[in-house]
Amino acid sequence: MFKRGFLVWVVGFCLAVSAAYPAPDLPEPTGPVLLRVTGSVAQENLPDVAAFDREMLENLDWVEVETFTSFTTGPQRFAGPTLTSVLEAVGAHGVTIRATAINDYTVVIPADHAARHNVILALDNNGQPMRVRDKGPIWVVYPLSEVEAEKKPFDGEMIWQLVELRIE
Amino acid sequence: MTSFTRSLVAIAMCLGLLVAMAIHRLNLREAEGQAIFSVSSTMWKVSELVFEGQSMISAIIEYKDVPEKLDVIRLQFDVLWSRIDIVHEIDFKERRKIVTVLDDLNTWRTNWDRVLFDPELSRQIDFAEMRRTLEPLVIETRRAWVMEFSKNRFGSLGQVASVTETKIGRQELMIAGLLALIVAYLVTEIYFGNLANRRERRLRDAADQANRIKSDFIANVSHEIRTPLNGIMNMASHLADQPLTPDQRQCISVIEDSGGLLLSTINDVLDLSKIEAGKMSIEYRDFDPMRGLKLARDLYRDQAVDKGIALELVLPSGQLPHVNGDERRFRQVLHNLVSNAIKFTASGSVRITAHYSDAGTDSDPAGALFVSVEDSGLGIAPDVQDRVFEPFGQAEASISREYGGTGLGLPISRSLCRAMQGDVTVHSTPGIGSRFDVFLPFSRSAAQTAAPVPVDDVAADAPLEGRVMIVDDNATNRFVLRTLLKSQPLELFEAESGMDALEQLATVDVDVVLMDVQMPGLNGMETTARLNEAAALAGTAPPPVIAVTANAMPHQVEACKVSGMVDVLPKPVSKRTLTLVLRRALAASGGGAAHMQDASGSQPGADEIRTASRKVER
Numbered sequence: 001m002f003k004r005g006f007l008v009w010v011v012g013f014c015l016a017v018s019a020a021y022p023a024p025d026l027p028e029p030t031g032p033v034l035l036r037v038t039g040s041v042a043q044e045n046l047p048d049v050a051a052f053d054r055e056m057l058e059n060l061d062w063v064e065v066e067t068f069t070s071f072t073t074g075p076q077r078f079a080g081p082t083l084t085s086v087l088e089a090v091g092a093h094g095v096t097i098r099a100t101a102i103n104d105y106t107v108v109i110p111a112d113h114a115a116r117h118n119v120i121l122a123l124d125n126n127g128q129p130m131r132v133r134d135k136g137p138i139w140v141v142y143p144l145s146e147v148e149a150e151k152k153p154f155d156g157e158m159i160w161q162l163v164e165l166r167i168e
Numbered sequence: 169m170t171s172f173t174r175s176l177v178a179i180a181m182c183l184g185l186l187v188a189m190a191i192h193r194l195n196l197r198e199a200e201g202q203a204i205f206s207v208s209s210t211m212w213k214v215s216e217l218v219f220e221g222q223s224m225i226s227a228i229i230e231y232k233d234v235p236e237k238l239d240v241i242r243l244q245f246d247v248l249w250s251r252i253d254i255v256h257e258i259d260f261k262e263r264r265k266i267v268t269v270l271d272d273l274n275t276w277r278t279n280w281d282r283v284l285f286d287p288e289l290s291r292q293i294d295f296a297e298m299r300r301t302l303e304p305l306v307i308e309t310r311r312a313w314v315m316e317f318s319k320n321r322f323g324s325l326g327q328v329a330s331v332t333e334t335k336i337g338r339q340e341l342m343i344a345g346l347l348a349l350i351v352a353y354l355v356t357e358i359y360f361g362n363l364a365n366r367r368e369r370r371l372r373d374a375a376d377q378a379n380r381i382k383s384d385f386i387a388n389v390s391h392e393i394r395t396p397l398n399g400i401m402n403m404a405s406h407l408a409d410q411p412l413t414p415d416q417r418q419c420i421s422v423i424e425d426s427g428g429l430l431l432s433t434i435n436d437v438l439d440l441s442k443i444e445a446g447k448m449s450i451e452y453r454d455f456d457p458m459r460g461l462k463l464a465r466d467l468y469r470d471q472a473v474d475k476g477i478a479l480e481l482v483l484p485s486g487q488l489p490h491v492n493g494d495e496r497r498f499r500q501v502l503h504n505l506v507s508n509a510i511k512f513t514a515s516g517s518v519r520i521t522a523h524y525s526d527a528g529t530d531s532d533p534a535g536a537l538f539v540s541v542e543d544s545g546l547g548i549a550p551d552v553q554d555r556v557f558e559p560f561g562q563a564e565a566s567i568s569r570e571y572g573g574t575g576l577g578l579p580i581s582r583s584l585c586r587a588m589q590g591d592v593t594v595h596s597t598p599g600i601g602s603r604f605d606v607f608l609p610f611s612r613s614a615a616q617t618a619a620p621v622p623v624d625d626v627a628a629d630a631p632l633e634g635r636v637m638i639v640d641d642n643a644t645n646r647f648v649l650r651t652l653l654k655s656q657p658l659e660l661f662e663a664e665s666g667m668d669a670l671e672q673l674a675t676v677d678v679d680v681v682l683m684d685v686q687m688p689g690l691n692g693m694e695t696t697a698r699l700n701e702a703a704a705l706a707g708t709a710p711p712p713v714i715a716v717t718a719n720a721m722p723h724q725v726e727a728c729k730v731s732g733m734v735d736v737l738p739k740p741v742s743k744r745t746l747t748l749v750l751r752r753a754l755a756a757s758g759g760g761a762a763h764m765q766d767a768s769g770s771q772p773g774a775d776e777i778r779t780a781s782r783k784v785e786r
Contacts, residue, residue, distance in 0.1 A: 071254075071257075102243065102247055103219075103220065103223070103247055132243055132246030132247060132249075132250065133245075133246040133247075133250045134250065135250055160250075161247065161250065
């Protein structure tokens with residue numbers, strides 16, 4: 001009994017201290033689904049998932065950044081919603097994000113990276129929507145300077161061909 | 169550059185080297201990490217390519233007959249496409265096989281891209297052909313991968329996409345450069361250090377040489393001055409013995425005063441050159457310091473009275489003990505200080521105080537003699553108090569014009585005191601007066617016996633009798649000696665050279681020989697040596713030989729003694745000293761062979777000269 005009570009307290013505490021995002025009602029996607037958000041989310045528009053089409057992502061906090069990555073040459077102009085805005089939209093409650101690509105490749109991103117590093121879920125590169133062959137449909141991008149990018153600080157987190165975020 | 173900045177430069181270079189090495193090490197570690205990362209990421213990328221190729225084949229097999237799953241095949245095609253791109257970005261350098269396979273994959277994807285994404289063509293895709301063409305490429309990729317990066321070439325994988333190599337190289341170059349700089353610095357430092365050493369040695373040699381030349385010059389000049397001064401002083405002294413008018417006596421006294429002053433100046437200069445040449449010798453003997461103090465008071469009392477100032481000798485702790493020290497030097501210091509004090513005091517008093525202090529410790533039983541000479545004179549400004557002890561360092565140039573003097577007395581006094589392990593210091597307030605404190609660590613003499621009876625007191629008035637030979641090449645000098653001895657009932661012989669003397673002495677017996685040292689042909693010392701040899705051959709006692717010389721430096725006196733001379737009379741010879749020395753030599757000669765020890769027992773010469781000259785100074 002004590003053990004279970006303790007666990008409940010721990011979980012409750014974690015939930016309480018983790019960012020609790022206000023969750024407006026999420027509309028249903030009308031176009032092809034580009035991103036699925038699962039796990040501890042308050043908003044779901046399909047069974048067990050908050051699904052986003054391009055239009056829904058465009059309506060979030062859409063930003064454009066010029067940045068460098070170690071995978072590309074020269075400055076890249078990425079555009080897409082901030083990860084924070086996506087987490088807000090789904091009312092995410094969690095400390096880690098398990099991000100999965102088309103081919104089931106998965107990385108773990110700490111949830112607080114979203115705000116601390118202004119992470120964006122890039123859909124466009126240099127004004128064009130990214131195709132799968134160009135690391136689309138979504139590339140998790142940490143905005144960096146050229147010097148910073150050379151040290152590859154977030155290469156492990158910068159997953160491309162992203163299709164799913166699981167909040168844990 | 170000072171040595172301080174030079175050492176700073178060296179330290180900075182070493183620090184720079186350390187920092188460069190530390191950075192280099194860090195970068196090496198970083199480079200190692202990057203190489204490992206590069207290897208693993210390359211392996212990952214290629215294996216992903218192979219995996220996605222296989223997935224592509226599986227997708228074709230699975231969905232080739234399901235038209236609504238074309239999107240899945242397209243998606244897989246895109247994923248494969250992106251994997252080919254990623255591997256393409258790796259610089260495989262000379263690995264031909266994998267580069268060729270990548271080119272083939274490129275061609276394949278371009279061909280099928282056209283078909284797969286064309287609305288029309290995509291309706292009847294030849295999936296069998298698509299699979300047939302892809303399969304060998306996937307197998308080939310894997311094979312190339314295995315071959316190129318098999319075990320023996322694995323190590324070279326790190327080179328692929330190694331970015332830091334040039335950076336590391338640059339750092340190594342920098343470290344080598346710094347090392348070279350430090351080595352070059354060391355070499356130059358050693359070279360220039362050597363150069364400086366050699367230059368310094370050369371300069372020092374030159375300075376020594378110059379100093380030696382100066383000393384020789386001073387010695388020569390003083391010699392040249394002393395000889396004629398000898399004549400002047402003695403003639404004046406002789407004239408003073410004649411009946412004279414008061415006017416003439418006045419003139420004689422001026423001549424004697426001036427000559428005495430000149431003589432004391434020459435003595436000072438000689439002393440200084442001896443001090444500077446390090447030839448100052450100190451002779452320790454038991455003596456009564458009271459005698460010197462009283463003499464100083466008596467000598468300068470008249471002078472003080474003339475100026476209207478009091479000269480007093482005060483002994484706060486009563487009588488002084490006999491001490492062991494150099495009496496002559498002690499007196500010299502005392503005279504210098506007292507004459508200075510009187511010179512610079514217009515009114516008031518000059519007070520000599522003295523006391524002896526036994527050091528309280530058992531380890532240092534030797535006590536010290538303290539003498540102060542205090543005046544109520546000009547005083548010396550604090551900033552120049554040290555300068556008064558520098559040669560020719562009278563506090564102000566105008567002083568020397570007003571009061572005269574060479575300014576050598578104090579430096580000589582200080583040097584003498586220091587040579588005796590003591591010192592002389594000054595305390596002075598301008599306008600109030602000065603006090604010179606002398607401290608001499610003379611121990612109490614072991615036996616409280618009186619010092620040898622002072623030569624002054626030996627002087628008796630009994631006339632000198634005997635046969636005396638004067639040997640000198642200079643007729644004037646012979647004349648001077650003859651004149652000085654005229655009043656004595658002596659039988660005088662003269663010789664013009666050493667040879668002449670030897671010839672005469674072969675036939676004539678004399679009691680004493682007065683021998684000039686510097687003579688053409690046989691000099692005085694050689695003549696003496698021959699004389700003694702001849703006497704030894706004949707089995708007779710040779711007559712005692714007294715050197716009469718202007719070369720009165722200690723080593724010259726020593727040389728005279730060594731050659732067999734019993735005594736040395738420094739020029740200029742005073743009538744008093746000559747009489748004294750002759751009296752002693754005649755007495756010794758009469759007493760037989762004892763004269764050698766007797767003569768070497770005391771050395772009246774120089775001391776007497778000084779005393780005499782001081783007397784004349786009045």
